Amino acid sequence: MNKKPRNYDWDGFTINLYLDDEQDWMAHLVELPNVSAHGDTADEALEELYVAWEMVKEDYQEDGEKIPIAPSRKDYSGCFNVRIDKQVHRALAIEAAQAGISLNALVSTKLASK
Structure with missing residues (x-):
């Protein structure tokens, strides 16, 4: 289940929130597990995750990073x-030539259709 509380700013990151096998609620940033x-x-x-995220950001700033x-x-x-x-x-080059399009156009079309 993904949930973004209105009062927290996750800076565009996706939250994964779930109940684990021990019945504890777990939360993490999907892109930064x-x-x-x-x-x-x-x-x-979620509150603890927000605190952790704020601390991580402070650490980056303190380290000059x-x-x-x-990604979003x-x-x-x-x-x-x-x-x-x-x-x-x-x-792919042969397929593109047969279709009368560039290799980039062919690959772009194939990727976009996935």
Whole structure:
């Protein structure tokens, strides 16, 4: 179950909140799983998680490091490199040529349809 309380700012990170096997409420930032907490109630686990997240941010600042940015708040260039098998590269290039489109257009279309 994902829950974002109105009074907490998670800086764009996703919260995973669940009841574990010992019936304790567990909460963590999905993108930063080491930032976690637990409690007897869901609200307590979320409150403890918020305290943990604030402490992590303070530690980053004290160490002169940048606070991690949630993927949902990052700016992306739209460009990345992928290493693939030579035969896959060849097959995609042939498919793109047969379709009369660029390799980038073909791969972009295939990725967008997933």
